Amino acid sequence: MNIIDNDLLSIQEARILIEHAKEAQSLLSSFSQEKLDAVVREIAKEIEKHSNELAFISQSETDYGNTSDKYIKNKFVSSYVFEKIKDIKCIGIISEDTQNKTMDIGVPVGVIVALVPSTSPVSTAIYKTLIAIKSGNAIVFSPHKRAKKSVGRALEIMIKKGLEFGLPQGSLSYLKTVTEAGTKEMMNHKDTSIIMNTGVLEMLSEGQKSGKPVIYGGNGCVPAFIERTANIKDAVRDIIKSKTFDNGVLSGSEQSVVVDSPVAMQVQNEMENLGAYFMTEKESMMIGNILFDSTGNQEVETIGKTALELAKRAGISVPENTKVLVSKQKYVFENNPYSKEKLCPVLAYYIEEDWMNACEKCIELLLSERNGHTLSIHSNDQEVIKQFALKKPVGRILVNTPGAFGSMGITTNLFPAMTLGSGSAGKGMTSDNISPMNLVYIRKVGVGVRSLEDITKDNPINKAVYETKTINSENIDHEDGLKEILEKILREIN
DSSP states (O other), rough: OOOOOOHHHHHHHHHHHHHHHHHHHHHHTOOOOOHHHHHHHHHHHHHTTTTHHHHHHHHHHHSSSOHHHHHHHIIIIIIIHHHHTTHEEEEHEEEEEETTTEEEEEEEEOOEEEEOOOOHHHHHHHHHHHHHHHTTTTEEOOOOOHHHHHHHHHHHHHHHHHHTOOOOTTTTEESSOHHHHHHHHHOOTTTOOEEESSGGGGGGHHHHHHOEEEEEEEEOOEEEEEEEEETTHHHHHHHHHHHGGGGGGGTTTTTEEEEEEHHHHHHHHHHHHHHHEEOHHHHHHHHHHHBBBBBBBBBGTTTTTHHHHHHHHOOOOOTTTTTEEEOOOOOOOTTTGGGGSSSSEEEEEESSSSSHEEEEEHHHHHHTTTTOOOEEEEEOHHHHHHHHHHHOOOOEESSSSSSHHHHSSSSSSSSSOOOOOOOGTSSSSSOOOOOOGGGEEEEEEEOOOOOHHHHHHTTTHHHHHHHHHHHHHHTTOHHHHHHHHHHHHHHOOO
């Protein structure tokens, strides 16, 4: 009987892919920005044609979210992200100051190992491909096991088109025998330059142990504060649209709603009008029991499911128009399922006396899983907004906009991205929305504009030292000489 060791096969494949990527990147590094842009443009045009097909394959394979919203994400990265990056200059001379005689040179980091999540696998793979090639880097993917087919299909389309337009073989590739051992081999390989891990928490520590820079776009326990001066209808509409998009799988979508007490009843009424179901204490417990396993991880069969599917699974009865399940809570603590990130349309709901207490509640929620990902605030009080922006341990603050869309740069002018850095908690090297500029290092060039003598000739210390030599040459008494030297230096300085 033949026994196939998939771990060994995956490790060997990983080594070959990284070695080929290294060779390809040495060719890519000679490409002009214009040539790279031409390749990226053709890849983006081609993959956009397959947005619907890939959305269907992705949803069918993972059973997460819904096809229509995955189609929107695919279009977002292939069209909108491309439009935002097409004119960025990120390699070669990217800026020049002729007056001060300095230049910035963008240099590709090298070989990128990219991990993609099962929740947004295709859109994340497309986005990472575009920003990597744009910045002159080779990129090797480790698809999520639950999304191998859809990610593989997307990458094959992009690889074929890239090769047609001059992309060196090996610049874009992926692990076909997907195992943990193979992924670890890629991250630890000597030729790997940087690791981009989007939402694969179980591989984060291995990436950090590799000694390579890690860009980590992690999970987000995102609180949304509705302050008393907010436009309540707009705030509630934004939160419901955000939390139901792709059935709540985006990391920037809201996890908790913290409400200023004077408007709490108005907020609840508006939420109920838009399809939120406020659960009883017993119903909250029943939903909470199905969300997480004994290790504290979310049960995979509850990820990306609708509110109706979750209610049926838990055995509770809700109206047919229910879009979001809401649980009223008072406290944040480790074993409370409603204090965690929930990749499905389930929200915690807190009422606080004023914005200062709400501020503390939001900090508790942000620190509950130490993500420091995103916070949103709905308010028209500029002082309150400023205080939230200054005091929250978080990577990004969104004001009067849906969390999922604002964090990705759809409804804000943040860079449009599928990898949202979680650097504020120390999990990754940056809290940026990751752009091509995060995948280059900047070589600084400075031209000499003054001589050393120009800097030192009027320095009082140097003048005193010169006079010290004169004094020493007169062979004066040592103690008197030292005293006179010090007095001269002090006089010159003062």
